[in-house]
Amino acid sequence: MIELKNSLQIEAMKDAGRITGEALLAARDFLRPGITTYELDKVVHDYIVKCGAKPSFLGYGGFPASACISINDEVIHGIPDKNHVIKEGDIVKVDVGAYYKGFHGDSARTIAVGKVSDEATRLIQVTRDSFFAGLAQVKEGNRIGDIGAAVDAVARSAGFSTVKKYVGHGVGANLHEAPDVPNFGTPGRGPRLTAGMVIAIEPMINVGTFEVYELANGWTVKTRDHKLSAHYENTIALTSNGVVNLTLIEEDF
Ligand code: MG
Ligand code: MG
Numbered sequence: 001m002i003e004l005k006n007s008l009q010i011e012a013m014k015d016a017g018r019i020t021g022e023a024l025l026a027a028r029d030f031l032r033p034g035i036t037t038y039e040l041d042k043v044v045h046d047y048i049v050k051c052g053a054k055p056s057f058l059g060y061g062g063f064p065a066s067a068c069i070s071i072n073d074e075v076i077h078g079i080p081d082k083n084h085v086i087k088e089g090d091i092v093k094v095d096v097g098a099y100y101k102g103f104h105g106d107s108a109r110t111i112a113v114g115k116v117s118d119e120a121t122r123l124i125q126v127t128r129d130s131f132f133a134g135l136a137q138v139k140e141g142n143r144i145g146d147i148g149a150a151v152d153a154v155a156r157s158a159g160f161s162t163v164k165k166y167v168g169h170g171v172g173a174n175l176h177e178a179p180d181v182p183n184f185g186t187p188g189r190g191p192r193l194t195a196g197m198v199i200a201i202e203p204m205i206n207v208g209t210f211e212v213y214e215l216a217n218g219w220t221v222k223t224r225d226h227k228l229s230a231h232y233e234n235t236i237a238l239t240s241n242g243v244v245n246l247t248l249i250e251e252d253f
Contacts, residue, residue: 001178002170002177002178002179002191002194002197003170003172003173003177003178004194004195004196004197005172005196005197005198005237006196007239009103009172010196010198010237010239010244010246012101012102012103013103013105013171013172013198013235013237013246014244014246015100015101016053016098016099016100016101016103016104016105016246017105017107017235017246017247018105018246018247018249019047019048019051019053019098019100019105020096020097020098020105020106020107020235020247021105021107021247021248021249022047022051022249023044023047023048023067023096023098024044024094024096024107024108024109024247025249025251025253026043026044026047027040027043027044027067027094027096027111028094028109028111028253030043031086031092031094031111031113032086032113032114033086033087033088033090033113033114034085034086035085035086036080036081036082036083036084036085036086037069037071037078037080037081037084037086038080038081038082038084040067040069040080040086040092040094041065041066041067041069041080044066044067044094044096045058045065045066045067048066048096048098051098051100052100053098053099053100054098054099054100055067055096055097055098055099056097056098056099056104056105056106056175057095057096057097057175060097060175063077063079063219064079064080065079065080066096067080067094067095067096068093068094068095068108068219069092069093069094069095070092070093070095070220070221070229070231071084071086071090071091071092071093072090072091072228072229073222073223073226073227073228073229074093074220074221074222074229075093075163075166075204075206075212075221075222075223075229075231076093076095076108076166076204076221076231077095077219077220077221078093078219078220079217079219079220086113087113088113088114088115089113089114089115089116089117089120090112090113090116091110091111091112091113091116091120091123091124091228091230092110092111092113093108093109093110093111093229093230093231094108094109094111095107095108095231095233096108097175099175102173103171103172103173104171104172104173104174104175104235105171105235105246105247106171106175106200106202106233106235106247107200107233107234107235107247107248108202108231108232108233109231109232109233109253110123110124110127110230110231110232111253112124119207119228120228122158123160123205123207123228123229123230124230124232126154126155126158126160126205126230127155127203127204127205127230127231127232128232129154130150130151130152130154130155130162130183130203130205130232131151131201131202131203131232131233131234133150133151133153133154134147134148134150134151134183134201134203135147135201135234135236135243135245136150137149137150138193138199138201138236138238138243139193139238139243140193140194140195140238140240141192141193142192142193143187143188143189143190143191143192143193144179144180144181144182144185144189144190144191144193145185145186145187145188145189145190146185146187146188146190146193147181147185147201148181148182148183148184148185148190149184149185149186149187151183151184151201151203152183152184152185155183155203155205160205160206160207161205161206161208161209161210162183162184162203162204162205162206162210163183163204163205163206163210163212163229164182164183164184164210165212165221166204166212166221167180167181167182167183167202168180168181168182168183168199168200168201168202168233169181169199169200170197170198170199170200171198171199171200171235172198179191179199181199181200181201181202183202183203183204183205193238194238195238195239195240196238196239197237197238198235198236198237198238198246199235199236199238200233200234200235200236201233201234201236202231202232202233202234203231203232203233204229204230204231205229205230205231206223206227206228206229207223207227207228207229208223208225208227209223209224209225209227211223211224211225212224212229233247234246234247234248235247
């Protein structure tokens with residue numbers, strides 16, 4: 001069942017969203033060659049805790065860290081690691097959730113470390129563009145399939161593919177709620193978009209095949225062909241006054 005949020009609940013969700021967005025900014029500002037993914041996670045963790053919030057991912061399904069940090073051909077759910085040193089030329093996906101006043105925020109960015117390939121730069125840009133194409137479909141009366149179709153069209157026209165196995169989702173008192181929000185779909189199909197819906201739209205776009213697999217650690221998801229993948233996510237609310245991007249902060253990247 002889709003849990004619709006009233007205006008007071010959406011107001012409260014703005015705080016969780018802002019903390020989530022700011023934690024990502026803290027990660028971006030700290031990110032440089034030579035640091036470990038463990039250190040990057042600690043920056044996210046400490047920022048969220050400093051705000052009086054709780055890292056949504058820490059302990060979720062047994063996940064051992066506050067941020068998912070996934071590099072290059074890792075798509076999502078990378079586990080921060082003291083032995084994983086970030087290098088010049090990497091693209092780093094940082095996915096963060098903060099729980100505050102009873103609600104979660106969920107947001108992700110892909111960050112280029114120093115000079116990256118032209119292909120990587122284009123992938124990051126197309127992934128971001130595909131999010132905003134999906135977002136433009138969020139209006140009362142449209143359907144979930146309109147969002148996915150718009151995301152997928154942007155990825156395909158760039159010659160890239162969208163991950164099918166992992167999808168966006170409702171967000172609220174629980175990190176993952178109904179409905180699923182796939183990054184592909186048929187216009188006019190799926191649940192109807194209604195005021196009070198809060199969803200995470202999160203394109204995961206691959207340079208090569210859409211196919212992915214999970215590592216033996218039970219978390220990290222990689223592209224089947226080991227080509228690059230990028231991720232861009234915000235938690236957004238549909239209200240009777242339009243769309244509110246809860247996790248987008250002033251300095252987007
Ligand atoms: Mg996320
Ligand atoms: Mg999410």
